[in-house]
Amino acid sequence: MRRVFFEGTTVDDLKAYMGPFAERLGYKFNTEIEFVDEVLESELVVLERDGDVYCPCRVRVGDPKEDLKIVCPCIPFYLDEFAALRKCWCGLFIREDVEDGADLIGVIEQPEPGTQVDVPVCLVEDLQPGTARHVKVGKVDLAVVRVGEEVFALSNVCRHAFAPLDEGFVDGYALVCPWHGWRYDVRDGTTDHPNADVRTFPAMIRNGEVLVTVPLGRAR
Amino acid sequence: MKIHLYGLSTCPYCRMTKRYLDDHGITYDMTEVDLLDGDEKQAAIDEVKRLSNGTSFPVLVADDEVIVGFNKTKMADILGI
Numbered sequence: 659m660r661r662v663f664f665e666g667t668t669v670d671d672l673k674a675y676m677g678p679f680a681e682r683l684g685y686k687f688n689t690e691i692e693f694v695d696e697v698l699e700s701e702l703v704v705l706e707r708d709g710d711v712y713c714p715c716r717v718r719v720g721d722p723k724e725d726l727k728i729v730c731p732c733i734p735f736y737l738d739e740f741a742a743l744r745k746c747w748c749g750l751f752i753r754e755d756v757e758d759g760a761d762l763i764g765v766i767e768q769p770e771p772g773t774q775v776d777v778p779v780c781l782v783e784d785l786q787p788g789t790a791r792h793v794k795v796g797k798v799d800l801a802v803v804r805v806g807e808e809v810f811a812l813s814n815v816c817r818h819a820f821a822p823l824d825e826g827f828v829d830g831y832a833l834v835c836p837w838h839g840w841r842y843d844v845r846d847g848t849t850d851h852p853n854a855d856v857r858t859f860p861a862m863i864r865n866g867e868v869l870v871t872v873p874l875g876r877a878r
Numbered sequence: 879m880k881i882h883l884y885g886l887s888t889c890p891y892c893r894m895t896k897r898y899l900d901d902h903g904i905t906y907d908m909t910e911v912d913l914l915d916g917d918e919k920q921a922a923i924d925e926v927k928r929l930s931n932g933t934s935f936p937v938l939v940a941d942d943e944v945i946v947g948f949n950k951t952k953m954a955d956i957l958g959i
Contacts, residue, residue, distance in 0.1 A: 714888035
């Protein structure tokens, strides 16, 4: 849905925009309706004062690129951390599989660095067999590849000339670079060229979603 | 015990924390960081980053102890409530 804010934007307007956006990422509004409304009311205050729906629990630092990361819902920028927490920082959004979000409100605990987290990156239906797509987890660009009913994740950057591998094509278990045809085995990231293998990450399909396992913190 | 609360005027957790402290008769100083300007604001942000390793709010400092977020259990423990 297109993000349009205007004078008189309401909590319901924010819900209508944010709900489907978060849903695509495997999140939903907290089950504590009053809390949700309170947070969104605060976001409207921030919107009027600062011009966008920055998180009311975090402060703008004055760097537009950094401040962009706290525009609600900020889920895409913190996929790995939120997967570990099962909520966004403030608890406005919780993972789809959380039944009662009350316990996830309040404490802001940073997950232990190095924790392995399964990060939902896309729906299976959005990744057809024999195709690849680009996803970003933390600061890492990944190519997620589907071969039949198997999925794989590897660095999206070709080691030859830094081409985006997702723009190439899938040939069996090979992801072929779009620029010069280097072939990467999606199962282990190896290629025929010396010292040019790329990093791979475990990937799986669960409940209609593609998940990639990344070490929290080190993936950044 | 010297207690200082760093918060934002728009933050629900900061409001909850203030309410909790007030309800228990705890006295504290408070800085509402988003209402500051210029160097004063930057100094407060830097201090919050130093204390909490981030820019999450509220940040409650009780002597040497730091509590990030609205955490009743920790507050009760540290403040002797």
